Amino acid sequence: MEVPRHWRLKQQRYALVGEVCPHCDSKIFPPRDVCPYCGEEAKTQYTMSGKGKVYSYTIMRDAPAGYEENIPYTVAVVALEEGPMVTAQLTDLGDKPVEIGMPVEMVTRRIRQDGDKHGMLVYGYKFRPAVRA
Amino acid sequence: MTTETTNDPSKLLLKTDRKIGIIGYGAYVPRYRIPGEDISMVWTGHKTGSPVKEKSVAGIDEDVITMSIEAARNAIARAGIDPCELRAVWVGSESHPYAVKPSGTVVAEAIGASASIQSGDWEFACKAGTEAMVAAIALTGSGMGRYAMAIGMDTAQGKPADALEYTAASGGAAFIIGPAEEAVVEIEASYSFVSDTPDFWRRAEMKYPEHGQRFTGEPAYFKHIEGAARIMLDGMKRSPSDYTYGVFHQPNPKFPQRVAATLGFTPEQIKDGLLSPDIGNTYAGSAMIGLTAILDIAKPGDRILMVSYGSGAGSDAFSLVVTDKIAARRELATSTAEYIARRTQIDYGTYLRYRGNISME
Numbered sequence: 001m002e003v004p005r006h007w008r009l010k011q012q013r014y015a016l017v018g019e020v021c022p023h024c025d026s027k028i029f030p031p032r033d034v035c036p037y038c039g040e041e042a043k044t045q046y047t048m049s050g051k052g053k054v055y056s057y058t059i060m061r062d063a064p065a066g067y068e069e070n071i072p073y074t075v076a077v078v079a080l081e082e083g084p085m086v087t088a089q090l091t092d093l094g095d096k097p098v099e100i101g102m103p104v105e106m107v108t109r110r111i112r113q114d115g116d117k118h119g120m121l122v123y124g125y126k127f128r129p130a131v132r133a
Numbered sequence: 134m135t136t137e138t139t140n141d142p143s144k145l146l147l148k149t150d151r152k153i154g155i156i157g158y159g160a161y162v163p164r165y166r167i168p169g170e171d172i173s174m175v176w177t178g179h180k181t182g183s184p185v186k187e188k189s190v191a192g193i194d195e196d197v198i199t200m201s202i203e204a205a206r207n208a209i210a211r212a213g214i215d216p217c218e219l220r221a222v223w224v225g226s227e228s229h230p231y232a233v234k235p236s237g238t239v240v241a242e243a244i245g246a247s248a249s250i251q252s253g254d255w256e257f258a259c260k261a262g263t264e265a266m267v268a269a270i271a272l273t274g275s276g277m278g279r280y281a282m283a284i285g286m287d288t289a290q291g292k293p294a295d296a297l298e299y300t301a302a303s304g305g306a307a308f309i310i311g312p313a314e315e316a317v318v319e320i321e322a323s324y325s326f327v328s329d330t331p332d333f334w335r336r337a338e339m340k341y342p343e344h345g346q347r348f349t350g351e352p353a354y355f356k357h358i359e360g361a362a363r364i365m366l367d368g369m370k371r372s373p374s375d376y377t378y379g380v381f382h383q384p385n386p387k388f389p390q391r392v393a394a395t396l397g398f399t400p401e402q403i404k405d406g407l408l409s410p411d412i413g414n415t416y417a418g419s420a421m422i423g424l425t426a427i428l429d430i431a432k433p434g435d436r437i438l439m440v441s442y443g444s445g446a447g448s449d450a451f452s453l454v455v456t457d458k459i460a461a462r463r464e465l466a467t468s469t470a471e472y473i474a475r476r477t478q479i480d481y482g483t484y485l486r487y488r489g490n491i492s493m494e
């Protein structure tokens with residue numbers, strides 16, 4: 001069942017809410033309650049700035065079910081300012097070619113609808129070229 | 134019409150017990166533009182006929198919820214408050230993505246507001262956002278809560294080939310209302326003026342609105358904006374020359390220019406808030422985003438008269454004074470001019486696809 005799963009994940013999906021390690025100050029996304037850097041418990045909520053750079057990317061011409069209306073679209077691995085790597089769709093590219101190292105920022109967008117047009121709308125993070133570089 | 138209960142217009146103005154103002158504001162305009170002459174070419178075969186140069190179009194993954202989230206984040210950045218301190222997150226629109234399920238709760242969670250808020254959606258055609266502003270003024274001015282957010286946002290749809298297709302655009306603005314001592318703009322008073330008018334409507338199951346041609350100008354837009362503005366001016370014992378800026382609902386470039394002239398505002402007073410030639414009519418966002426463009430350049434002490442208009446019909450007027458906090462705060466988020474300058478032109482086919490007007494079934 002997709003709707004309840006989305007409801008639990010929505011803070012991280014809407015706003016890049018992750019964690020900060022109280023022991024080594026590492027920023028963690030997605031949240032996992034254990035610091036991947038020092039192995040200690042890390043449950044303190046931390047909202048990422050949403051700023052980052054394109055680390056790598058690929059253009060999707062065939063989409064998984066539910067994502068067809070966006071094709072073709074670009075999926076990138078974004079290196080967040082705070083350190084974590086996030087995989088997400090890029091949006092609002094306009095006529096700009098995507099480049100490695102391009103500054104991007106998080107926006108909350110409509111990701112897809114659950115099933116057909118009777119279904120719930122699913123919102124989540126994407127990245128776009130930074131408006132203020 | 135019912136008889137007014139008083140002849141003293143100052144008694145009709147809505148004023149709060151506590152002094153309040155706008156402590157943060159944020160605009161949003163999507164990046165896509167379709168020129169008016171391209172729409173004209175599709176339906177008439179020639180380029181003339183559009184009242185606007187171009188209009189803003191939301192991207193395929195945007196709707197009133199996503200656009201409200203961005204404007205709200207800008208307003209919070211400028212207000213410098215913890216979103217958990219908000220006691221209301223209200224979205225006014227005529228294009229809420231759901232018929233039943235509030236836009237406001239999604240926006241509230243995305244911006245990090247708490248669960249302890251009011252969050253019903255507002256509807257009153259193009260004045261849904263300013264109606265929410267009046268409610269936010271009441272909530273904070275009464276002391277029920279310290280901060281309240283009101284958003285006016287639309288992804289307006291015009292029926293293909295209809296006159297409204299040239300102007301029905303996407304965009305809007307968010308305002309956080311709070312104590313005057315934290316405000317970038319103090320709100321002196323508001324005033325609302327309504328009547329049952331059949332100028333424009335959309336039935337619940339219909340995708341596109343209808344308009345009663347004979348009712349769109351004089352008995353609707355002009356009567357209500359002039360009515361609200363005159364009571365505000367008389368009630369405040371002011372004239373248009375006491376205001377640095379006037380900003381009115383903008384269904385096209387002509388109506389606001391004409392209503393301004395009738396009221397006694399000069400072209401100079403309205404030019405900075407007049408965005409419809411470049412982005413079209415953002416419906417519930419129209420007057421509000423015009424105000425954000427003014428706040429991006431206004432100086433402390435400047436007075437602003439804002440009057441919205443919503444079909445059906447009514448107007449909300451606001452008398453505002455800019456404070457000395459404006460200069461430092463405006464830099465904290467993307468300006469309205471930056472959003473308008475961030476522009477990618479699209480063709481008519483892409484426009485239909487982005488607005489969900491190509492059937493895939």
Ligand SMILES: [Zn+2]
Binds near residue numbers: 022025026036039042
């Ligand atoms: Zn650690």
